[in-house]
Amino acid sequence: MEPRGMKKWRPFATMPEQYIGLKEIINKQAEVAQPVLTEEQMEQMNFTLIEALHTNKQVYLTYYKKGQCITEKGLIQFVDSLGNLFVFIDEVLELKNKIRLSQLIDVRFV
Template identity: 90%
Template sequence: MEPRGMKKWRPFATMPEQYIGLKEMINKQAEVAQPILTEEQMEQINFTLIEALHTNKQVYLTYYKKGQLITEKGFIQFVDSLGNLFVFIDEVFALKNKVRLSELIDVRFA
């Protein structure tokens, strides 16, 4: 007689297709629509980005990516308003992240 091990405790994961389908359904339910910003909000974000870039202050960035609002803490390294792009270095892994300015929702000083 051979023990079943972890198979006994994972009844819904026995069929990989079903498990993948359930995960996709749960992720779709968690998606949100991208918020639309007013001109005043976009100006405030622009001023905060420029000030954070010049003073090298740490900021909280909230941006929209694949149906989710993501908030990260980091330093602004580069802003290209013509190319609709900015680069920031996150606090956790110290990696450079490129994000479009159109995906940016909020910027606040830490």
């Protein structure tokens, strides 16, 4: 006698639209609202960004994107306060990421 293994569950995988819909519902439930920062917090982040840029130190960046708060480790490469954006290179894939300063939640040194 042989075990059926995964054959047993194949009939439930016949409706891929159902799985797509369920995934969208789960993702919507996991979304969080963007935190509102005080002037003091924004000023402290500004000083940390400038210091990290000039000293070339690694930082933990927490930013808001599509309903999620994402934390990454990287180096600040460029800050444009007039253009409301900054560029950082993440540690994992070494890619340049452009993020708006309004999406930034927290900056801390490693």
